[in-house]
Amino acid sequence: MIRNPILPGFNADPSICRVGSDYYIATSTFEWYPGVQIHHSTDLVNWRLVKRPLDRASQLDMRGNPDSGGIWAPCLSHADGLFWLVYTDVKRMDGNFKDTHNYIVTAKSIEGPWSDPVYVNSSGFDPSLFHDDDGRKWFLNMLWNHISHGVGGSPKHPSFAGILLQEYDAAAGRLVGPVKNIFAGSPHGLVEGPHIFKRDGWYYLTTAEGGTGYDHAVTMARSRSIEGPYELHPDTHLITSKDAPDAVLQRAGHGQIVETPEGAFYHTHLCSRPLPGLRRSPLGRETAIQRCVWGEDGWLRLEHGGPVPAVDVPAPTADAEPEAARPMRYAFDTPDLPLDFQWLRTPFPERLFSLAERPGHLRLHGRESIGSWFEQALVARRQEHHAFRAETLVDFAPETFQQAAGLTLYYNRHKFHFLGVTHDARRGRVLTILSCPGVWPEGKLEFPLAEPIVLRDAGPVELAADVRGAALQFSWKGEGGWRPVGPVLDAGVISDEGGRGEHASFTGAFVGMIAFDVSGRALPADFAHFTYAPGEA
Numbered sequence: 001m002i003r004n005p006i007l008p009g010f011n012a013d014p015s016i017c018r019v020g021s022d023y024y025i026a027t028s029t030f031e032w033y034p035g036v037q038i039h040h041s042t043d044l045v046n047w048r049l050v051k052r053p054l055d056r057a058s059q060l061d062m063r064g065n066p067d068s069g070g071i072w073a074p075c076l077s078h079a080d081g082l083f084w085l086v087y088t089d090v091k092r093m094d095g096n097f098k099d100t101h102n103y104i105v106t107a108k109s110i111e112g113p114w115s116d117p118v119y120v121n122s123s124g125f126d127p128s129l130f131h132d133d134d135g136r137k138w139f140l141n142m143l144w145n146h147i148s149h150g151v152g153g154s155p156k157h158p159s160f161a162g163i164l165l166q167e168y169d170a171a172a173g174r175l176v177g178p179v180k181n182i183f184a185g186s187p188h189g190l191v192e193g194p195h196i197f198k199r200d201g202w203y204y205l206t207t208a209e210g211g212t213g214y215d216h217a218v219t220m221a222r223s224r225s226i227e228g229p230y231e232l233h234p235d236t237h238l239i240t241s242k243d244a245p246d247a248v249l250q251r252a253g254h255g256q257i258v259e260t261p262e263g264a265f266y267h268t269h270l271c272s273r274p275l276p277g278l279r280r281s282p283l284g285r286e287t288a289i290q291r292c293v294w295g296e297d298g299w300l301r302l303e304h305g306g307p308v309p310a311v312d313v314p315a316p317t318a319d320a321e322p323e324a325a326r327p328m329r330y331a332f333d334t335p336d337l338p339l340d341f342q343w344l345r346t347p348f349p350e351r352l353f354s355l356a357e358r359p360g361h362l363r364l365h366g367r368e369s370i371g372s373w374f375e376q377a378l379v380a381r382r383q384e385h386h387a388f389r390a391e392t393l394v395d396f397a398p399e400t401f402q403q404a405a406g407l408t409l410y411y412n413r414h415k416f417h418f419l420g421v422t423h424d425a426r427r428g429r430v431l432t433i434l435s436c437p438g439v440w441p442e443g444k445l446e447f448p449l450a451e452p453i454v455l456r457d458a459g460p461v462e463l464a465a466d467v468r469g470a471a472l473q474f475s476w477k478g479e480g481g482w483r484p485v486g487p488v489l490d491a492g493v494i495s496d497e498g499g500r501g502e503h504a505s506f507t508g509a510f511v512g513m514i515a516f517d518v519s520g521r522a523l524p525a526d527f528a529h530f531t532y533a534p535g536e537a
């Protein structure tokens with residue numbers, strides 16, 4: 001069986017592509033660098049992260065992009081001996097305007113090298129590229145209407161003004177011919193995320209509707225002509241949990257069809273697993289997949305019936321077993337950053353960190369404050385489980401309260417908890433906690449420790465974070481072993497729904513290492529290792 005989610009932790013907007021017996025899924029990365037995650041599988045059961053293709057300044061620079069801006073909804077396809085990756089770089093997302101620039105990059109193999117981007121348009125987000133069997137290529141994206149009086153999709157939310165279609169001339173690297181609005185969406189509203197699949201002379205259009213919250217859905221329509229008109233699925237939605245509040249997989253929507261070599265059909269979708277009893281999703285929007293069948297009426301439906309996604313789904317073959325989660329220990333003894341880790345926004349990581357300056361360590365150069373949109377020395381990995389323990393060892397000698405380094409549970413600038421080594425004018429080197437428990441938009445800090453913990457000895461300090469559902473306990477290792485630091489903190493707020501809320505928070509919780517030095521001296525902090533160990537909630 002396939003066990004959902006197949007890509008746990010923040011992996012939203014899955015676009016799936018099959019080449020021979022190999023499957024690839026591309027997911028959104030928003031403000032995290034490098035851009036776009038691509039996972040690979042041969043059985044749809046077990047997946048491995050193989051590439052983040054947008055990894056240099058000529059392709060992507062997100063400095064100044066807002067929280068949850070950046071890379072939205074990539075589309076991965078294969079045609080003409082090339083992989084084609086289409087994506088949006090969102091520079092503004094608040095208010096009436098959305099500055100959303102759409103690009104295409106290509107490569108002969110997933111591993112690259114990937115080309116510099118070709119600019120396509122900026123009329124809306126969630127682009128996709130469809131390769132028709134006559135050799136023509138078609139570019140789709142949702143249309144954003146900034147002069148409307150509502151935020152949301154057609155017809156009840158006029159800012160989401162339909163799905164645009166235009167032919168793409170690959171040789172010229174530009175759109176050609178008329179722009180046509182081919183689909184206004186269903187009455188559910190907020191139409192976005194278009195993908196086209198062709199079968200038996202029908203063009204099947206799947207879209208995402210209902211927003212990114214608990215009304216999310218995959219909506220299907222079809223037409224004999226790619227330009228429409230499109231008729232709605234008799235059930236409207238192929239996949240949704242909007243009427244199933246007790247389903248394990250909530251907020252289901254936004255995905256794509258794939259056919260196996262044997263002729264079986266699956267549909268990816270994003271989903272979330274809220275904490276039990278809470279409408280909070282620290283793991284963000286994850287990737288799941290459902291087995292589907294075609295009915296006698298020519299419409300696709302979930303094999304198990306109804307629109308509610310299943311946790312366990314039959315795999316294409318019976319010999320694939322899901323791999324068990326295991327602890328991960330990173331020693332930072334290789335030339336490159338382990339693939340599980342990312343940083344924020346900048347294409348110049350050499351200003352943030354080094355694996356060579358002190359061999360066997362990850363050196364972070366203290367830059368701007370935690371939560372900066374420009375240059376923040378934060379290196380972190382996704383939270384993939386509702387319960388886990390993270391540990392690290394940091395060697396840091398601050399000289400002022402403006403310098404700090406340590407361990408953080410982080411979502412964005414107004415949702416984080418940070419256990420750091422810093423300096424106190426009266427006490428010397430100390431441990432303290434900085435928290436921003438969802439205070440939007442100010443990002444005002446709280447200080448859960450009434451008095452900082454004095455670190456009497458120089459040298460490295462071991463730090464840990466234990467998360468059990470909505471509870472976070474920091475600790476440090478002193479004489480006599482591990483000791484708790486401060487009160488139990490609210491880990492549930494480090495979630496899509498915390499702070500500003502799910503309709504403006506599109507990533508997920510990360511845990512990792514950070515150093516900042518707002519004095520401008522770029523004081524380094526050295527981390528000897530990092531451990532992430534799944535636990536039981």
